[in-house]
Amino acid sequence: MNLRIHPVSFLLVAFLSGCQPAGETRFQGYVEGEPVLVAAQQSGQLTSLMVRRGDAIKTGMPLFSQDQATEVANVSQAKAQLAQTQAQLRNLATGKRPPEIAAIAAQLRDAEAKRKLSAEQLDRQQVLVAKGFVSAESIDRARTQLARDQASVSQMQAQLATAHLPGRADERAGARALVSASQAALEQSAIRLDQKSQRSPVTGLVQDIYYRVGEWAAPGQPVVSILPAENIKVRFFVPETRLGELRAGQTVGIHCDGCDAPVPAVVRFISASAEYTPPVLYSEKNRHRLVYLVEAWPQPKDAARLHPGQPVSVSLDVSRQ
Structure with a gap:
């Protein structure tokens, strides 16, 4: 957004520039600034x-x-969610907790003790059957019990081995994805804050x-x-008859009341559209009233001497200042 002077002042500057004789060495203008507007990013x-x-x-x-207040609360919530997902990932990576593993190991020892007892019972039944003290049916029952106890041992051994394993690959991948999503949510909340x-x-x-x-x-x-000082420029008007003396990159001199020396400025813009100071009719006779807008930019260190809205005059021939 440009800082602009009052329209009446603008017409006065244009009028003065349009009425200048063709041989005039200075042209009327004014200082203008282009401020930087810093806006709120959140409501x-x-x-x-x-x-x-x-x-x-x-x-x-x-x-x-x-x-x-809301953004601080959102950041706290995002941190808590991140901690939760990280804990879940660690849990999947380490298997069951030591107390759970100890409980399974105890169950395995109990199953092994029962299997040993069943094996001993089968041996005794075989001796008794051989002596005719018991029927052969008792051997079948002892063998069946031993098979059951052996199966229990195998089951508990498998559970103990599984307890030491981390979570399945798909579960760990899902947990890592949740951690990444929680980190992104925390970053977003921090940005909003x-x-x-x-x-x-x-x-x-x-x-x-x-x-x-x-x-x-x-x-x-x-x-x-x-x-900023680098956003301060001078706008002035040059008659059509003097337009050929200007080019982009040319250095001009800025004169202002209270300036002890001219302020150098570089021409960056020359308007392609002509303007007439009203009331003027288009004709060859009034061609000297045809003016073009030109913008020149001083160095930031020199721009501090100028103020937006300040009237100035501009000389094209710097060597004759």
């Missing part, structure tokens, strides 16, 4: 404003902040402040206007 109530109009600030200095406090992106002067502490600022709404 919220302004809780602090660290600058005032006219302050000289540097890049990175704090400008204003908004209410952050950071956006509630704005710092100056440039070095310059505070031109205006559009909101005050306690007011509600919507996203994209400018809160502070800053004018």
Whole structure:
């Protein structure tokens, strides 16, 4: 957004430039600034404003902040969710807990003891059957019990081996994905929190402040206007008869009231559209009233001597200043 002078002043400058004789060495113009508008990135109530109009600030200095209660809570929630998903991933990577493994090992020892007892019982039944003290049916029952106990031992051995294994590959991959999603959510919450406090992106002067502490600022709404020295330029008007003396990159001299020496500036823009100072009719006789807008930019160190809206005069021949 450009800082513009009053339309009446603009017409006065154009009138003066359009009425200058063809041999005039200076042309009338004015200083204009292109401020940087620092806007709120999130909606919220302004809780602090660290600058005032006219302050000289540097890049990175704090400008204003908004209410952050919701964003702080979101960051805390995201941290808790990340911790939860990381714990789940660690759990899948280490297998069962030591007490659970110890319980399975105890069950295995019990199953082995029962299998040993069943084996001994089978041996005794075989001796008794051979002597005719018991029927052969008792051997079948002993063998069946031994088979059951052996199966229990095998089952508990398998459970103990499984307890030492980490989770399945698909489960671990899913847990890692949840950790990545939680990290991204935390980063997003942290960004939103950071956006509630704005710092100056440039070095310059505070031109205006559009909101005050306690007011509600919507996203994209400018809160502070800053004018960097490199965004100060001079706009002046050159008659059609002198236009051929100008080119982009040419150095001109800026003269202002109170300036002890001309301020050098480089021409960056020459308008392709002509303007007439009203009321003027198009004719060969009035061609000297046909003017073109030209913009010249001083060095930042020299721009501090100029102020937006200030009337100036411009000389094309720097060597004759």
